[in-house]
Amino acid sequence: xxxxxxxxxxxxxxxxxxxxxxxxxxxxxxxxxxxxxxPIQRDHAAKVVVKMETVEKVMEIAxxxxxxxxxxxxxxxxxxxxxxxxxxxxxxLSNHPSSKMPHNIDLHAVTGPGGGAAASFTxxxxxxxxNFKALNPxxxxxxxxxxxxxxxxxxxxxxxxxxxxxxxxxxxxxxxYVMQGDFYTKGAYGEQGFQSFDMDKAIKEQPDYVVFNGAxxxxxxxxxxTANVGETVRLYVGNGGPNLVSSFHVIGEIFDRVSVEGGNLxxxxxxxxxVPAGGAAVAEFKLDVPGNFILVDHSIFRAxxxxxxxxxxxxxxxxxxxxxxxxAENVYLxxxxxxxxxxxxxxxxxxxxxxxxxxFGKRVYEANCQACHQAEGQGIPGAFPxxxxxxxxxxxxNRAIDVVLHGLKGPIKVNGQAFDSxxxxxxxTDEDTANVLTYVLNSWDNKGGTVTPDEVAKRxxxxxxxxxxxxxx
Amino acid sequence: MSPVLLSVLAALQMAALPIAAGPTTAPQxxxxxxxxxxxxxxxxxxxxxxxxxxxxxxxxxxxxQFADFVRQHPRxxxxxxxxxxxxxxxxSHWQEGWPSPEQAEQPVTYVSWYAASAYCQARGxxxxxxxxxxxxxxxxxxxxxxxxxxxxxxxILSWYARPSTATxxxxxxxxxxxxxxxxxxxxxxxxxxxxNSGLVTGESRGDSTLDKGLFCGSAAxxxxxxxxxxxxxxxxxxxxxxxxxxxxxLGFRCAQEMADENTDTADTAGRL
Amino acid sequence: xxxxxxLTLLAAFNLQAALPGDSVYLLDSHWQNRHDKQINIQQLAxxxxxxxxxxxxxxxxxxxxxxxxxxxxxxxxxxQQQRLGFVLVSxxxxxxxxxxxxxxxxxxxxxxxxxxxxGNDEKVRTLAMALNIRYMxxxxxxxxxxxxxxxxxxxxRVQLQQTGLPGGPAALIEQLGL
Numbered sequence: 072x073x074x075x076x077x078x079x080x081x082x083x084x085x086x087x088x089x090x091x092x093x094x095x096x097x098x099x100x101x102x103x104x105x106x107x108x109x110p111i112q113r114d115h116a117a118k119v120v121v122k123m124e125t126v127e128k129v130m131e132i133a134x135x136x137x138x139x140x141x142x143x144x145x146x147x148x149x150x151x152x153x154x155x156x157x158x159x160x161x162x163x164l165s166n167h168p169s170s171k172m173p174h175n176i177d178l179h180a181v182t183g184p185g186g187g188a189a190a191s192f193t194x195x196x197x198x199x200x201x202n203f204k205a206l207n208p209x210x211x212x213x214x215x216x217x218x219x220x221x222x223x224x225x226x227x228x229x230x231x232x233x234x235x236x237x238x239x240x241x242x243x244x245x246x247x248y249v250m251q252g253d254f255y256t257k258g259a260y261g262e263q264g265f266q267s268f269d270m271d272k273a274i275k276e277q278p279d280y281v282v283f284n285g286a287x288x289x290x291x292x293x294x295x296x297t298a299n300v301g302e303t304v305r306l307y308v309g310n311g312g313p314n315l316v317s318s319f320h321v322i323g324e325i326f327d328r329v330s331v332e333g334g335n336l337x338x339x340x341x342x343x344x345x346v347p348a349g350g351a352a353v354a355e356f357k358l359d360v361p362g363n364f365i366l367v368d369h370s371i372f373r374a375x376x377x378x379x380x381x382x383x384x385x386x387x388x389x390x391x392x393x394x395x396x397x398x399a400e401n402v403y404l405x406x407x408x409x410x411x412x413x414x415x416x417x418x419x420x421x422x423x424x425x426x427x428x429x430x431f432g433k434r435v436y437e438a439n440c441q442a443c444h445q446a447e448g449q450g451i452p453g454a455f456p457x458x459x460x461x462x463x464x465x466x467x468x469n470r471a472i473d474v475v476l477h478g479l480k481g482p483i484k485v486n487g488q489a490f491d492s493x494x495x496x497x498x499x500t501d502e503d504t505a506n507v508l509t510y511v512l513n514s515w516d517n518k519g520g521t522v523t524p525d526e527v528a529k530r531x532x533x534x535x536x537x538x539x540x541x542x543x544x
Numbered sequence: 545m546s547p548v549l550l551s552v553l554a555a556l557q558m559a560a561l562p563i564a565a566g567p568t569t570a571p572q573x574x575x576x577x578x579x580x581x582x583x584x585x586x587x588x589x590x591x592x593x594x595x596x597x598x599x600x601x602x603x604x605x606x607x608x609q610f611a612d613f614v615r616q617h618p619r620x621x622x623x624x625x626x627x628x629x630x631x632x633x634x635x636s637h638w639q640e641g642w643p644s645p646e647q648a649e650q651p652v653t654y655v656s657w658y659a660a661s662a663y664c665q666a667r668g669x670x671x672x673x674x675x676x677x678x679x680x681x682x683x684x685x686x687x688x689x690x691x692x693x694x695x696x697x698x699x700i701l702s703w704y705a706r707p708s709t710a711t712x713x714x715x716x717x718x719x720x721x722x723x724x725x726x727x728x729x730x731x732x733x734x735x736x737x738x739x740n741s742g743l744v745t746g747e748s749r750g751d752s753t754l755d756k757g758l759f760c761g762s763a764a765x766x767x768x769x770x771x772x773x774x775x776x777x778x779x780x781x782x783x784x785x786x787x788x789x790x791x792x793x794l795g796f797r798c799a800q801e802m803a804d805e806n807t808d809t810a811d812t813a814g815r816l
Numbered sequence: 817x818x819x820x821x822x823l824t825l826l827a828a829f830n831l832q833a834a835l836p837g838d839s840v841y842l843l844d845s846h847w848q849n850r851h852d853k854q855i856n857i858q859q860l861a862x863x864x865x866x867x868x869x870x871x872x873x874x875x876x877x878x879x880x881x882x883x884x885x886x887x888x889x890x891x892x893x894x895x896q897q898q899r900l901g902f903v904l905v906s907x908x909x910x911x912x913x914x915x916x917x918x919x920x921x922x923x924x925x926x927x928x929x930x931x932x933x934x935g936n937d938e939k940v941r942t943l944a945m946a947l948n949i950r951y952m953x954x955x956x957x958x959x960x961x962x963x964x965x966x967x968x969x970x971x972x973r974v975q976l977q978q979t980g981l982p983g984g985p986a987a988l989i990e991q992l993g994l
Contacts, residue, residue, distance in 0.1 A: 197789070
């Protein structure tokens with residue numbers, strides 16, 4: 072065989088095998104939250120080179136509250152990674168020289184020990200490189216796994232990596248990156264100044280801050296997410312934890328589709344979806360009306376007292392059929408015009424006969440009179456006059472009504488005994504007064520007869536407190 | 545050239561004799577008695593590591609002291625030191641090749657384990673072992689073992705959480721601990737002689753027991769104390785290091801054995 | 817005679833000057849081998865070396881390491897054997913005296929291609945640093961240590977390091993490019 076033939080043959084084989092063995096090399100596009108890298112257009116696998124840096128930096132977690140965050144790429148959450156199922160990733164993890172701590176990374180998309188943690192353990196000022204293949208599609212969390220892991224995560228070292236399926240995701244108009252986290256500070260929520268991490272609170276799972284994207288208000292005001300009426304929005308929602316599970320809800324919207332836990336299972340028409348700690352979910356919805364739609368963790372005290380609140384501002388034409396806003400405002404009056412009050416707190420019972428009066432009257436007597444005048448109307452000598460067979464009572468019914476309604480003070484003589492005290496005016500309704508007097512008049516050898524509510528009403532207007540002659544009070 | 549002269553030159557080159565030493569400068573030392581310290585990994589036979597009496601520098605080695613050493617041993621100059629022994633950042637904070645007046649009393653950083661070891665050996669000392677360092681460091685101001693005092697761990701952790709500021713403070717600013725040693729916490733990380741004895745793989749979830757595939761050793765080794773996570777962070781930091789590394793927040797101090805035949809001491813491999 | 821001394825010195829001089837900056841042999845440390853001879857680690861230069869740190873008392877992984885290296889030796893052609901040597905460094909130099917090392921070599925049938933080295937704790941620690949081998953003494957007398965074997969090239973640079981022989985001795989020999 073001629074030498075040139077051999078060389079050509081060898082060269083050809085070499086070229087073929089080189090092509091079969093090597094994938095095109097692409098530099099990964101990384102974005103800071105809430106932005107997401109553009110959808111992957113290619114239809115083949117590639118070798119994706121990812122260069123990520125861990126940085127420890129002080130940032131505001133709330134107005135006037137500073138915290139030492141440990142971050143991937145300088146933001147909490149860290150940068151968003153987007154690769155395709157089957158890609159081979161060459162991961163460069165650099166730990167900034169100003170870091171105090173070593174750091175590493177565990178990507179939940181990695182199949183392999185530690186998710187890459189042991190292979191990427193890096194001292195400050197150094198870089199580690201390791202490779203992995205993205206075998207499974209889905210939305211995955213990544214986080215630092217250096218001991219103590221809880222502390223590294225609690226300080227903000229987490230983010231999301233999206234492995235697009237081979238058949239790629241259906242296109243949408245807007246994609247956003249939202250990640251919830253709980254934070255534990257020595258001071259209380261809102262306490263000003265530099266706050267350091269509180270391990271005790273973290274162990275007790277009692278956060279001071281629960282926020283989207285690393286700070287109170289990170290998705291509010293001029294940092295709110297934006298969209299337009301008629302657009303479909305896809306939210307890549309992660310939860311770094313370290314502890315809390317999120318009940319993710321967008322006030323005023325319903326998720327048309329949710330990728331449950333970031334996997335293949337699709338749910339539809341979901342109001343609130345669970346995002347596990349160290350997990351993710353994808354929520355898609357189409358905007359039909361304009362307005363501000365609030366993102367919350369529906370464990371609602373977290374939203375209003377700890378900061379788990381963000382906003383999507385939607386512009387566009389209104390649709391009054393879908394949502395009209397307030398169309399009318401009226402006065403509301405239930406039946407009747409007067410305010411009805413409930414004396415003694417129980418419903419009024421109306422006596423329809425003397426027997427009823429005696430029955431109701433006995434109850435009123437027991438509740439209001441018996442304490443002083445005693446169960447058989449015998450009173451207490453020297454203190455409370457008797458009602459049983461009372462000459463004073465039987466002499467003048469109108470006076471008896473006045474005593475109950477308006478009270479009496481001063482010296483009196485009842486059945487030959489002298490009493491000089493005060494009988495207070497009783498706060499009883501006309502009905503109750505009539506009933507109790509009827510009861511007393513028909514008990515214990517009193518003269519009998521009845522007292523009607525109308526008579527009581529008349530005495531209420533015309534009578535007054537009786538002050539006996541010689542009253543010292 | 546005369547063959548004799550050539551051979552003398554060759555011999556000199558190989559022996560790397562030090563140039564005449566100037567006045568030696570080194571931190572003052574304090575004496576520590578023997579005792580025990582809890583290692584990161586317990587074994588069922590011996591829960592605590594014994595530490596023989598030793599001396600320890602009261603403060604970390606400063607830029608000025610290290611500069612004196614480099615002057616006496618030019619092979620440790622930035623331009624001379626070889627890649628095996630130092631990373632490219634070695635002494636990169638010495639702008640003119642020597643420390644500035646402001647840096648003089650700051651702890652020296654950007655030095656590798658080899659450079660630190662060489663300094664200590666030139667002073668007749670060695671780097672402290674992890675056991676010696678941890679023994680000295682577990683003291684608070686009031687007690688030999690202050691690790692149970694309230695606020696002890698919190699104070700240390702607040703340093704770990706504080707940003708690495710641009711300027712280091714000078715040595716000796718923190719209050720002395722029970723052994724009169726200063727700056728063990730809160731200034732710089734420090735090299736130890738056997739930092740590579742921490743068999744931590746970096747995969748902290750698996751680090752509670754030895755990875756049998758990677759390490760040969762008895763099954764008893766390997767339960768770290770999860771409650772002292774300040775110590776865990778220190779051991780974790782040490783495990784991320786390799787001997788040639790130079791870091792801006794990593795310095796060192798030296799220790800000295802106190803010869804005493806009556807005391808059982810653990811050798812540098814940690815065995816009695 | 818003078819010329820011989822001169823040539824030897826010049827050779828050594830050249831060797832040191834020739835060692836690259838990341839050569840492990842720059843440690844320039846002295847060790848005792850099984851023949852009671854003191855050698856400088858630089859004398860290992862000139863051929864590739866498979867280096868392992870073990871100790872003769874070890875009954876768990878160290879015998880496996882030695883067997884793995886022996887299986888590599890068995891798979892070498894005579895030409896390849898000329899270019900590759902084996903080095904075992906003791907982690908317990910106080911115990912592993914030259915006499916003990918001789919006994920060990922005899923028991924495990926280690927021929928002259930095997931260099932067994934005993935130094936002192938400080939040299940062992942420094943060499944382990946250079947080879948990135950971790951080890952820790954345990955109170956029961958055992959030493960927990962990394963099981964990796966390291967290959968140094970002819971000039972003492974770390975060519976590769978791995979634990980075990982996935983793919984068998986042939987794969988490693990091919991990787992070494994002997």
